[in-house]
Amino acid sequence: MDRISLLLTLCALLLTGCGLGGDARYQAGYAARLAGDDDRAFAHYQEAARSNDYPEAQYRVAEMFLAGRGTSQDTGQAISWFRQVAESRDPVWSPQAHRQLGLIYRGDHGRAYLDRPAAAEQFRLCAEQGETACTRLLVLLTPPSLQVSSASVEASPPGQAAVDLYARRAPSVYKIVVYAQLDAGLEPTSVGSAIAIDPYRAITSYHLLQAGGIPVSIDRRNDNEYVREADVQQWQVVKVDPRRDLALLVLDDPGRQLSFTNTIKPYERVRVGEKVFAIGAPAGLEKTLTEGIVSALRTENGVRLVQTTAPISYGSSGGALFDAEGRLLGITTKGVQAWGNFNFAVAMDEVQAFLAE
Amino acid sequence: MDRISLLLTLCALLLTGCGLGGDARYQAGYAARLAGDDDRAFAHYQEAARSNDYPEAQYRVAEMFLAGRGTSQDTGQAISWFRQVAESRDPVWSPQAHRQLGLIYRGDHGRAYLDRPAAAEQFRLCAEQGETACTRLLVLLTPPSLQVSSASVEASPPGQAAVDLYARRAPSVYKIVVYAQLDAGLEPTSVGSAIAIDPYRAITSYHLLQAGGIPVSIDRRNDNEYVREADVQQWQVVKVDPRRDLALLVLDDPGRQLSFTNTIKPYERVRVGEKVFAIGAPAGLEKTLTEGIVSALRTENGVRLVQTTAPISYGSSGGALFDAEGRLLGITTKGVQAWGNFNFAVAMDEVQAFLAE
């Protein structure tokens, strides 16, 4: 009881502070909800919603129909109310309603309402109103698409190619540490790399995730050796392919966009002897650039592989192999345990097939 | 007795089938020989041979004099009869007789008749009649010859050199597996490489053969992972040089020609810092191309060595080190067991000395 009083007080302060105020019925609903009385909250919200010019209340009603809180679950009613809010052109609630409709059509609330084109349309309308989270949802609705790119006309002067490529491509390669719950708490269990292929998703090696755990990347905003919580990004594993040793990750943080590379060179155009560059975190050494040539083109268990002399090591797994023009040739996956540099990358055609499956 | 009857029947069928037929005395000789009665066979053959227009019988007589079967051994008589066949211009037996005369003069039947120029002449006459086995015998009569080549005028555009070199040179490098008779049967005991230097012969590293065994290469005619018997080539070890770690191999199969590289760059023209390419089977990875530079020129136990950063590993032994123009610089032999790429190739001057010895 004490806790609820405190919340109500806080809530009152907040409402005043944020200058919301206004509709007394809406506020009564809000107070009831905070007090845990969903039925009363729904009743108040519904009353407030009926006055057409109060989209926030309508949005709450839609939410409660969707969740079945304070009323029976009714996705049809939720859609109907969200539609009304969406059309309201209210700068705050209209994009949110489009987002909610997009999530319903994406299938988040049951396959009965699944309709991908409708979802895309809703996310697009939301994004058009400046909601970047909807841009992300729109992008995530379809698999990442890789572009086959032909050679650029202009070449860097000798000695400059690698410098330019690193400046251009290093930002799209991330060092990944997988944390798992061990006896001593969350502990790093493997280290590798990931190459971002659109603003929200990255490819990595399946074997890094094989034993479970949460993939995390660290993006220091300062030069300190000290890592702050805001520098740590969590990733979700969307799908995996053990045979091809591939996994698709999506960045958890909806407010963040990745540097990415989505131009590729298909396997059939890769030539033994051509110059390549690898970027990854061999032995944990973040954003390490190495160079070499294509040593051979091989197929192992039906998976097309590019063999290369570019040095990689544990920690390079999931990193990127580029051609001299910065196009993705493959995902660095493993080395042969022999003296020298005999390393392999999964061809981008395999990545394309994996994404299309 | 039953078996002989069967053979005679088979033989009659064969003769009919092949449309040989004709001379009854020759057939009687053939039957006697199959029946194991060499004396009677010789007598029949000799009778048939006397009619000058029957070279096949003359050839058999010559063979029997050479082997001392059905008559006393008499190489002089054999030569005399082979001569007659050779001059007969019979499209089948004349080249065979030239071949036999070549083998006699090569010394295969005693040093008394050894006469290399005469052997070369006979193989040449045989080869001129379209017998490819004689081309091979003629080539094998003299040691492989390596050509010192000066630099080509036209250079590949940067980035293209390695691609071109691989396309041109990879076919002349073979992966070698040495099989030895162990308790469990024929088992692979070492893996390495060999560089073909003429259509029938290749250089490899002595240390691969040190423990004995049969060197074998596999040339898949199809893309299957399954290897068929026809894909497997056996090699004979012609000579070895433990000090230089070199061995000369000749391909067993007389009907097969090798892709080869016989242009070399002499040691005195090799420069520390120049670009090099290695092709071999490091860790068994067939036709792997690696690149690097010449790190140093050294002499060890009187053997001239080219030190290089081009990655090699076990399995690269016996492979080829090329300069940027595809000339042989050395035979990759070993690496130093330290982190990084510190590898050695035996200079081609040592190969020349080995071949000339």
Place this chain on the structure above:
Amino acid sequence: MDRISLLLTLCALLLTGCGLGGDARYQAGYAARLAGDDDRAFAHYQEAARSNDYPEAQYRVAEMFLAGRGTSQDTGQAISWFRQVAESRDPVWSPQAHRQLGLIYRGDHGRAYLDRPAAAEQFRLCAEQGETACTRLLVLLTPPSLQVSSASVEASPPGQAAVDLYARRAPSVYKIVVYAQLDAGLEPTSVGSAIAIDPYRAITSYHLLQAGGIPVSIDRRNDNEYVREADVQQWQVVKVDPRRDLALLVLDDPGRQLSFTNTIKPYERVRVGEKVFAIGAPAGLEKTLTEGIVSALRTENGVRLVQTTAPISYGSSGGALFDAEGRLLGITTKGVQAWGNFNFAVAMDEVQAFLAE
């Protein structure tokens, strides 16, 4: 007694042989000194010294004042006498006197007379009279100075750069073996490299010297595998920096000048992706050239490091990392113990800071 007689005889022979002769009092002093009678030697020398035209005697007097032999120690008197000899313009003794004055002002005989500019002046006057040992003393009076050099205008044709760089830079990189007194006598305890940065001094890695011992380099004057005593050079450790893993060495032999490299590229101009060359003695392989690129720029414990793919190994420590134009980028220090080439060099800015401290 017998031994002294022998010495006197020898001395007489020597004097005659060298054509010194002349002043009988000087000779008496010399004989007394050899006989171990410093007091009498000093008295004779002093008498001879008073005749102004006998600088050798004056020099001896100065020496004996400096050492306090045959008279009481008196650096002031020594300076006074050395001055007189220095001004004598005697071709043999004048430069020696300048050298002695330089050593006194350098602080070798107590801080009371320490005066670096005066020492430099004396060494300069000595060197001007053709005494190369004084050139060395003059150079050693100040820390080695490294020159920041901008890029040269003309570039080598592709493929030639490494060849030229090696020819130009390999002579300034020395293989160092550290010998320590073990039970079995003087034994090599570590092997590494050193890069000469002026005619008498070189930089190496501190960790090679960490356990003590005498650093030695071998410079074979002939192609024999046999090393002669004259081929062995000893080095003194002048100062060390464990944090930066650096040490400054000076060559013991005053009559020898080193090939050296003193042009550097500062850390801030080094770019990830640029071509680099390492020269050192990986695994003891003297003057081994390797190439690679800059993989990353890192700071570890406040020390700026250049990460590179150029292969190095134990024995490369203390060697040189050059850019494509032969400027020093760093002192190769260590590799990461992982498959492939992930190596580090201490940036030249750290070397400059170390020298300036």
